[in-house]
Amino acid sequence: MDNYNQSFAKTVFKQKTLYPEYEVCSFEECDFTGLDFRDIHFEECTFTNCNFTEVKINNTAFKQVQFAGCKMIGIQFTNCNPFLLEMNFDKCLLDYASFYQLNISNSKIEDCSLKDVDFVEAKLHKSSFTGSDLYNATFQQTDLTQCNFRGAKNYSMDPSINKIKGAIFSKDEVFGLLVKYGIKIVV
Numbered sequence: 001m002d003n004y005n006q007s008f009a010k011t012v013f014k015q016k017t018l019y020p021e022y023e024v025c026s027f028e029e030c031d032f033t034g035l036d037f038r039d040i041h042f043e044e045c046t047f048t049n050c051n052f053t054e055v056k057i058n059n060t061a062f063k064q065v066q067f068a069g070c071k072m073i074g075i076q077f078t079n080c081n082p083f084l085l086e087m088n089f090d091k092c093l094l095d096y097a098s099f100y101q102l103n104i105s106n107s108k109i110e111d112c113s114l115k116d117v118d119f120v121e122a123k124l125h126k127s128s129f130t131g132s133d134l135y136n137a138t139f140q141q142t143d144l145t146q147c148n149f150r151g152a153k154n155y156s157m158d159p160s161i162n163k164i165k166g167a168i169f170s171k172d173e174v175f176g177l178l179v180k181y182g183i184k185i186v187v
Helices: none
Strands: 007-009 021-023 026-028 041-043 046-048 061-063 065-068 087-090
Touching: none
Parallel strands: 007 026, 021 041, 026 046, 041 061, 046 065, 065 087
Antiparallel strands: none
């Protein structure tokens, strides 16, 4: 194991300083801008207030990884290593990210900005989007069974092409399920 139980704070990482494996590590206010995370393995790691601008993911393993307050615009999570993939996000900026065809069931993606995020064909069973902004996020053939959308806003999804059985929606935002019908609801 290259890095086990290490803490990194306010570190600006360079490509040549990345190790292939990090286990039980914490990263606080670190900058990974423009790095290639190809084949890097993160297990039981936490990232707090880190910058992932223009990070490239290819066969990257995220196992039991927590992200809090991180800037992750446009990340293509689609290219993650799917084996034992488990990620949770709290108060992260994930605009323009892609989770296309990814299985991240049971995830917490709470109080995040998810504008224009691609969730097409993703498996999100029992995930929580509590307090997140899903403006213009795309859901098609997405498994949203038993998901929690309480307090989430600006979502629009077609129940006829997504699995939503048992999902929980806030009364004030449930109208996002009716957008495709072009109807107006007056109160």
